[in-house]
Amino acid sequence: MQAARRGDRAAFGALYERHVRLVHGVLLARAAAYDVDDLVQEAFVTAWRRLGELREAGSFAAWVVAIARNVSVDHHRKSLRVLGPKDAMPVDREIPSAAAPDAPAEARAALDAIRELPVAYRETLVLRLVEGLTGPEIAERAGLDHGSVRVNLHRGMKLLRERLLGAAS
C-alpha cells in the first residue's frame, strides 16, 4: 500500500489483483454484465487517482468498494432517461434486466433472480455464487463482520430458493 501511495504502478497492480473479484461482484450485482468490465476499470482508475485521500491503508477494500458503488450509481444516472418526479425512483432499483446476451440461459435466469433480491442479499450472493468468494473472504475483503455476511448469505439464499421455485412453478 505504501508503495502504491508513492505512485508505484506495480504495487497498485497487486492491489488490483487482490480486490478485482470483490469489485467485479459488487458491480455485477448492480450493473449490466456487459458494462461491468469497463466499470471495474473505472473504479480502479478512480482509486488510483485518489489513493492519497485514503486515510487508513487497512480500509482499502471498503474504500474501493464504495468507489465502485459510486461508479455504478453514476453509470445508472447517466443511462437513465430523463424522468419526471412521478417516475423518479432510486437508481439502485433500475437494474438492467439481464446478464450478457451470450451468457447461458440458466446463468442469465439465475443472475436475474438474484438481482431481484434486496441489495444486501444481492451483493453477498453474487460474491459467493458468481465470484466464488467464501463468506469469510467476503467479510474480510469488504470489511464486514462475519455475522452480517452469514445472515445475508442465508437469508438471501432462502429468498432466492423461493423465487426460483416460484419461477419454476
Added chain:
Amino acid sequence: MSQQDRDRDNDYLWNGSGTPDAEVAALEASLAPLRGRPRALALPEDASVGVTSRRRVMALVAAGAAAAAVWVVWGPAPAPITGGRASSPSSSSSTWQASALAGSPRVGERALGAQGSLAQGEWLETDATSRAKLDVGDAGALEVEPATRLRIVRTAADEHRIALVRGRIRATIWAAPRVVSIETPNAVAVDLGCVYTLGVDGQGTTELAVEIGWVAIAGEGREVFVPGGASSRTRTGAAPGTPRFADAPSALRDALDRLDAGDLGALAAALGAARAHDVLSVWHLLRTVPAESRGVVYDRLAALAPPPAGVAKPAILAADPEALDRWWDSLGLGAASTFRTFRTPQAP
C-alpha cells in the same frame, strides 16, 4: 430437517466446506460463466496518485468516474431531529456491530469493548479520549470521533436513520442512495453513496464535508446536494449553507458565511472573490439571494461561465427552473435532471 435448519447448518454456503449443498453447487455451476475474468488494469499515462484537486474532481465528474454535483430543490424536506423517538424496526435485525477503537466508549450504561453492539434506540457515546467504529447494518460504517453522542433511530432493510446530537462521525456508505440518513439537531444528511464527515458543535451547527460522492443535506424546507471536495454548514434555525469547495479563497468562504447568516452586504465580496471553479457557489446564490439582487449574481456567473444559447437573462432573473437547469447543465457539474431521480418520498 426444515429449510431453516438446513440454511443454518449449511457450511458449504458459508465457506465451501462440508458436503456440497446440491442447490448451491448447481447455482455456482450455472453462474460460473459470469465470473470476473478481468482484463489487465490499464492506468492512464496521465493518471497519478495524489489528493484530488478540485479541478481534477471536476474532470472526474465530466468523465463520469466520480459524480459530483450540487443541486437545490424545493419541497417537503425531512424533519430534523427534535430529541429523538425511535421508530419500530421493520426488520428483525435492529442491532449493529460496534467496537471501541480507542479509550472507553459507552453504549448506554455499559462499556463498549472490542466486539460489542448497538441496538436501535440505544445511545453510543465517546468521551474526549475515546473513539468507536459502528457498522451501519450492511450499508456502511461510521468512525465515531471523541466527544460524540449518537443513536440508531431506525434500522430496516431499506432505511437506516441515525441521530447525531453532538460530536463528529466519518461515514463510508456503500448502500443505495438515500438508504442511510443522519439527523442532527437542525438538518438531515442523506447519503447518496459516498464518504463524508458530519459534525455538530456546541452551538448545534452542523458541518458537512464530503470526500467522495455526494450528500444531500436538508433543513428549513430546502435540500442542497454537496459534492465531493465541498462542504456546507447549517446553523440552528437556518437552511443549509451555500456549498463551497474546500480550497475556495478565504475571502469567498467568509463572504458566503455572512450571506448564509443573512448579511446581503457580503454579496459583492463573495462575487468578487469567486474563481472559475466557484461557479458551484455562485450558481447556488442565484436561488438564495433576493430577486432584486439576482442581476449582479447573473452578471458574475455569466462572466465565469456564460449561459448556454437559449438561456436568457430575464428567465434567470425570474428564477425560471428550466433556464436555471440548463445553465447548471452547462457548468460541467453533472446534469440537473439526474439528481431529481434520487428524490423519493421520505419516511414519516
